[in-house]
Amino acid sequence: MSVNAVAHLNFHGQARAALEFYQSVFGGQLTLATYGDFGMPAELPDATKVVFGQVVADNGFRVMAYDVPGRDAPAAPGAPITRRENGTTITEEPSFLSVRGETVEEVGALWEQLSAGATVIEEFGPAQWSPAFGMLRDRFGITWILDVAAEYAQA
Incomplete structure (x- = not known):
């Protein structure tokens, strides 16, 4: 049996931009699917958000991400954590x-x-x-x- 642990990042409307950025840094294949692709009506605000996304590169880099539905922005930033x-x-x-x-x-x-x-x-x-x-x-x-x-x- 073979398993891989892959980081899965949760965003609030930024998953597409983040995955595109990570692909530009690490290379590899970008895969994106939106809530609309999975059947959400196009008139709903979350339809264009990423329900499944990943970057997989030949150099071993791999990351997954999606947009949490219902919120367009993360909580207000405070002091550095x-x-x-x-x-x-x-x-x-x-x-x-x-x-x-x-x-x-x-x-x-x-x-x-x-x-x-x-x-x-x-x-x-x-x-x-x-x-x-x-x-x-x-x-x-x-x-x-x-x-x-x-x-x-x-x-």
């Missing part, structure tokens, strides 16, 4: 998305694209546990960790 203080991540978020690559150049190129319009929490650069690490909250409100796999000595 993830920040770095004295080298420590302080957060109230239940999860982050993590992207790990093999080289600083590979991951750095993804960082440059993903950080467009983002709030940088930790600049991308060398870390004690990784040749490069960075953390940001993208323009859609998703917090990402990007890092380079470290080579650990085998015990």
Whole structure:
């Protein structure tokens, strides 16, 4: 048996834009279906929202998303819920998305694209546990960790 864990992101009217952005960063195939495609009458406000969407790339990147019906905008943003203080991540978020690559150049190129319009929490650069690490909250409100796999000595 083979299983894969895939992040499924919940949006409020931004799923299409987010998935198109993630495809522009990571490449791959974009699949979208709207509530209207599944039979919702076109005159209803949610008919054009994404009921199923995903980006699947040959490099291993995969993410799924949909629009929560009935709301066009997320809750009003308040104080940042993830920040770095004295080298420590302080957060109230239940999860982050993590992207790990093999080289600083590979991951750095993804960082440059993903950080467009983002709030940088930790600049991308060398870390004690990784040749490069960075953390940001993208323009859609998703917090990402990007890092380079470290080579650990085998015990």
